[in-house]
Amino acid sequence: MLNRAPIENGPQDGGHLPDLNPHLSDPVPPQVYEAPQMARVDRWIAAAGEWLARNQRSVMAVQWGIVGIYVLLVVVPAFLPPPARTAHIWTNLTLFAQFAFWGIWWPFVLVSMVMVGRLWCGVLCPEGALSETASRKGRGRSTPGWVKWKMWPFVAFVLTTVYGQMLSVYQYPKPALLILGGSTVAAIGIGYMYGRNKRVWCKYLCPVNGVFGLLSKLSPLHYRIDRDAWDASPKPAVRLNCAPMVPIRTMKGASTCHMCGRCAGFRDSVALSRRTPGSEIVHVAGFQTKPWETWLIVFGLLGVAAGAFHWASSAYFIAGKQAAAEWLVDNGIMWPITGHAPWWVLTNYPDLNDVMSPLDGAMLLTYLAIVALVFGGAIMLFLAAAGRLLARPFDGATMGAIWRQRTHHLAQALIPIAGSIVFLGLFATTASILKADGIRLTFVPTVENIIMALAATWSVALAWRICGLYTGSRGRQVLAAALMLGAIGAGVAAWALPY
Template sequence: MTITIVPRHAPSIQPDDVWLKIGDWLQRHQATIRIVQWTMVLVYCVLLIVPVFLPLPDRAVYLWTNFTRFAQFIFWGVWWPLVLLTTALVGRIWCGILCPEGAITEFASGRGRGRAIPRWLMWPGWPTLAFACTTLYGQMTSVYQYPAPTLLILGGSTLAAALIGLLYGRNKRVWCRYLCPVSGVFGLLAKLAPLHFRVDPPLWQLSQLSGTKPKAINCAPLVPIRTMRGASDCHMCGRCSGFRGAIRLARRSPNHEIVHVAGAAKPWETILIVFGLMGLAVGAFQWSVSPWFVYAKQWMAEWLIENGATWPLEATAPWWVLTNYPQKNDVMTLLDGALLIAYLLAAALACGATTLSLLALAARSLGPWRTQRFHHLAQSLIPLAGAGVFLGLSGLTVSQLRSDGIVLPFVDLLRLATLAMATFWSGVLCWQMTGTYSQQPARRVLALSLVGLAMTPAVAGWVLLFWIW
């Protein structure tokens, strides 16, 4: 005789069940996701390639009357700011569901050599280095303004992704996991997302004890799913939803991962936050309106003329080295290029070194020196670092719209609110973090004050850009 236990009350639907259902829906609709991905590939190729064959737009055109202007606006004014925002809101769903490069590299990997991933490729510094190089090179070639450098940088990255896919892994996203220039930034922002695929270890064990052997799943970005504790590497593709009855899409506190999971020392993440997002990126958005840049240029020009070396003031380089569009009256001389590189590196070093020193003092103020604690405190700066880059990119949105006569209201207020909230959020994270290291209020307040000071260079950089220059 079989006894069936029937619950007295049908289980009510918990609010969280909505997320569980969404996760399972993603798991069941991988074919639909594939269609969305290839549609994105098509749109991406059109926006990337077509403008290169069109004449450069003049001042009389608008983004709704000229395809090059439209593509520029979509890429830099809409696409990138939105990707950053959605990553912080729902994790790396962009990577798993929409990114054309991810789709291409995984497709190539399914048909390529399938070689083992070499050790050099797994070096954790690649995303940070690639981010710094593309930021610098993008400014040298004016990537936000012209279609050819956009094709060179984004298209070059896509080709590299396809090549890596053809060589390494089988149906994997080796490029996304180890090399993509923005994967470091996305990985940081995803730690803030209030949604993630949660793994329940007891349920996993229970499923193993029951002897069931579910069909293996392909996690393309090579996340060790069983031990996954954070959203940093997960592409939110949904393939593992429901696996062993132990994985589900779920809500969490946006502070949880940074305070309780991200404690392991990750020096390259610290470098990316402190020198990359809070230094180099500030310089990249700032240099073209910086009076310091103008003073330095005047001073250098006078010095060169006095010393009879005028060639750096006249010599130029091809457009793929330095901006060179005489028809648009937009040409960088070697002096411009050298000063631009120097400005960005100086911004990265000055902001980064100040921030790093204050973080070190904050870490020491919580007790005997521990490198892990120092790197953990750096993670508290992620909201401010991410918000800064978002503001910088959305500044392009605002200026592109303004040049077409569309003035967005309350922009200054929204910027101020974003910067203030991000700084406050970083402070809250830091405070919660200090509680995991010390129970002494005085030490915690001192550490918080020092981390507050560590935020000053980046905040000052954005204030100068948006409100003073």
């Protein structure tokens, strides 16, 4: 038997809508959670999960190692002199840290979500480890209502993304320390105050919690629960500590699970398992409709994040800024053009000829808002139209509730392109850092186009399958899928057009 620390589990996730599809009595098709005849590969996968459960001390040692690397890459460069113009990523720690952190670390954390779910969160994340450690020794208070506000995943992501652009977080070490280090300090503080051996910060407030939760729905791995075996097994003497407070017995997906492995083998009913990539989006997400997820996909990732990655090179942004500057000069208002602010408000590095004026800051905020509203608004219209087409009245639910559920579920089909936009934005950062060092990756535009084309194809396939869940009419399915093509096209355009 496995050694387990005593623990308590958190409440059920809120926000589940009732079954709004009269044709589906079970939100999860049997193949998602029923144990099939186990193939050898399934036994290896399950054994990997149980290995994690047995080796939590090793996991903790790895986490502390990552904390050390994190300090080296994020904290140390902020206290070093700026790199000389002749410095390279292999001769200067600041440049190396910039490349390693933004060019390698973050893009591949995103990829790992799609490949292995939130293993990063549960096994490697330094912030989660520090927060849980603080929680072990802290006050252990119950989590207040403001921490549990359901829109945090959207709001925290947007605020962090916008603030990062205002400070040029990818270019300079001090903003990176302020934003990432500030987040880490907050994670420790929240851990110290609330919960016992828990990751309250990760579950509710981490700025990338929402994005990671969405991407992990695409993963081919998850912890499968055999509920019959769970119910039939005797109650264990010790309780299991699920740090992100997932209601394990009723867990049906991977988006809230941090894949830490602690529950593997628990009550002989939990096993790391394979599943069809994206099956959670088709078969589970529609029954766990959370409006913040739609906001994050449509206005956060396909709006603000898309704009954040290309505003500096956008011809529209430059033209708008020139027009605004000319109007200000014509009217004798100069301070927005000549003024500047501290580096922690707006980018301010005069020695490097890199200063954002109040006009630059205002134009940046305006541009991101316009991109979010134009592309996000267009996507929402397509989603709502497709949702309306698939909404059919039946007893027990209002038409409005059915329509909203369809619309939110359809939005989940956009996760592949939404995730690709963030990955490609960071990938472009990788390429530009290498280019500044004289290493030109001429294949980057081709790779970017291929990745976006594959993501769009995946979104189309998911949309087609979701539409098919809600109608028996092939014609209605085709019409709804055609509207979804419009939403997917608008999402791709948010990435491609403003260049």
